[in-house]
Amino acid sequence: MxxxxxxxxxxxxxxxxxxxxxxxxxxxxxCSSVNQTAEPLDARKLVLEVKDKLEKEHSSLQVGKNGRDDEDMILWFLKDRKFVVEDAVTKLTKAIKWREDFGVSTLxxxxxxxxxxxxxxxxxxxxxxxxxxxxxxxxxxxxxxxxxxxxxxxxxxxxxxxxxxxxxxxxxxxxxxxxxxxxxxxxxxxxxxxxxxxxxxxxxxxxxxxxxxxxxxxxxx
CATH class of the missing domain: 3.40.525 (Phosphatidylinositol Transfer Protein Sec14p)
Incomplete structure (x- = not known):
């Protein structure tokens, strides 16, 4: 299979x-198919908006690769959430927290x-x-x-x-x-x-x- x-x-x-x-x-x-939503012209602006919100509202989350300031990951979640900023922030917060709790980086x-x-x-x-x-x-x-x-x-x-x-x-x-x-x-x-x-x-x-x-x-x- x-x-x-x-x-x-x-x-x-x-x-x-x-x-x-x-x-x-x-x-x-x-995850869902990242190709289902066309990338808007202001995608970069949305990435920075999500990044800023995570810094202000969830500053305790880790930074770096797979962290709250990882712009590649932010863009992926924006695509996954059809570029709805609040939805992307919610999923990113849960994802990063889960990785921390599970200890993914220590495996x-x-x-x-x-x-x-x-x-x-x-x-x-x-x-x-x-x-x-x-x-x-x-x-x-x-x-x-x-x-x-x-x-x-x-x-x-x-x-x-x-x-x-x-x-x-x-x-x-x-x-x-x-x-x-x-x-x-x-x-x-x-x-x-x-x-x-x-x-x-x-x-x-x-x-x-x-x-x-x-x-x-x-x-x-």
């Missing part, structure tokens, strides 16, 4: 053998090494045919009853961040492939019922998303 993820927080778009999904994730890992390979070693998910070395970073999830290696939910969440956020860093400003879409081959009852997770899924077979994943020399090894015929 395949799904897309865009940043700031991301939109997931899944593809899986069997599959393909599209969904907006919860909270700060959530590293070392901090997720135990759960990462299960091989349940990884960022593919190559992009798909549209130039999107690829996150592969192996459902048969996911055991929600045995693996701590908090560790799974950390791994998920770490890998999404890692994939998004392949973009110049951490902005864009990610293709997420959820491999359902070998999936059993013990791999089921209620979290996945939040996603809208369009299933497809492995051949479709190979032909629609990759070239022969860039597809993940697990999907090669």
């Amino acid at each position: 395949a799904f897309r993820l865009c940043h700031r927080p991301p939109l997931l778009s899944f593809a899986s053998p069997n599959g393909g999904v599209r969904k907006q994730t919860h909270r700060q890992l959530r 590293s390979e070392d901090s997720v090494k135990i759960i990462y070693a299960t091989g349940k998910a990884y960022v593919h070395d190559f992009t798909d045919v549209k130039g999107r970073p690829v996150l592969v999830v192996v459902a048969s290696k996911h055991f929600p009853e045995k693996q701590a939910a908090a560790e799974n969440q950390k791994l998920c956020v770490f890998l999404i961040e890692k994939a998004l860093h392949k973009f110049p400003y951490g902005l864009g879409e990610i293709l997420v492939i959820v491999d359902l081959r070998g999936f059993r009852t013990e791999n089921a997770d209620i979290m996945f019922f939040k996603f809208l899924v369009r299933f497809c077979d492995a051949e479709t994943v190979r032909s629609e998303y990759f070239q022969e020399d860039t597809m993940p090894a697990a999907f090669k015929g």
